[in-house]
Amino acid sequence: MTTGYVFDDIYTRHTWPGHPENAKRLAAIMNYLAEQALLPQLTPISPRPATRDELLRGHHPRHLDLVQETSEHGGGMLDADTYTNEYSYQAALMAAGGVIELTGAVLDGRVDNGFALVRPPGHHALPTRAMGFCLFGNIALAARAARLDHGLERVAIVDFDVHHGNGTQAILDEDPTVFFVSSHQYPFYPGSGAISDIGRGEARGTKINLPLAPFIGDEGFRQLYSQVVFPALRHFAPDLLLVSAGFDAHWDDPLANMALSLSGYHWLSRQLIDLAGQICGGRIVFVLEGGYNLQVLAPGVGNVFRALLGTAEADDPLGPSPWSEPDVSGLLAELKKIHQH
16 A cells, blocks of 8 residues: 655644644654654655635635734734644645645545644634634545545545544535544533534535543444444445544543543554445545644554554554443444434
8 A cells, every 4th residue: 555644844833832732743743653664654745735715615714814814923822722823824724735635645546545644633623713723624625625626426524533523514514425423522622513413404414423421432432433433434435535533532641531542543543444445445534633642642643554554553552441431332322313224
């Protein structure tokens, strides 16, 4: 397999001392990939800035102008959680454009699959405002580009970040051509993603939300994805699979209370890659979202690259969760009642 990746130094210039979403996250990932001799096995795909027309496919003009103006005046807080500095607007343009460019490289056959190592993240960015560390909706904009610029009929997005991908869903909630799945701790930030939230208008039924109680770990994820998510993806039969890859559902992440291990993440990533091989010619792109324990984030990303390259081993230095998992049978039954075909 030929696996592409996107990285640029501009992503590390968007940073804020003391903030959990800072440049050290990408530095840890890149150092790990170099130390593990993974980088020489990967194909770099050069990012580019997203165009204004590409951004307007998901965002209102005033939002774009506010991010640009705030950044160009030295930065500041856009809400209680979300910052800009003097580099943030350019970094956000390159993040969105980088995901679009890597997706295009997969669709054009330049690489078989890939992982966009971009910052700032994107899955909380709403059409009208920044939110939750996110400025522009990177993965939603890549889905739109795949449809509008590459002529795909159907795209699927799976978001396994511990927080609901509310921005992604808000951008795509009325779009029946994009299937969206989010598994997330609930109730938890940002407070959305109820089980009844299945899309609007013609898109009803094309959005699946898995609202999870704290401490649901490897076995719970295995049951929910195997019995609900994977069958639904096969039924939708997308031409491309995009993955919002957040590593903050790990049991040792400082910002959440889930109980996935790195081995559980590796299982989920391999299953998604295998499923893409079955339903969409192996076309799959991972996009970095959250994950705030660097000892989890770096090997977690490395394990995804190993899976994309077709190797089976996983690096799990922290081991399994120390907590017992709650029963998910009630949630499973409710999800099947809503979504099973």
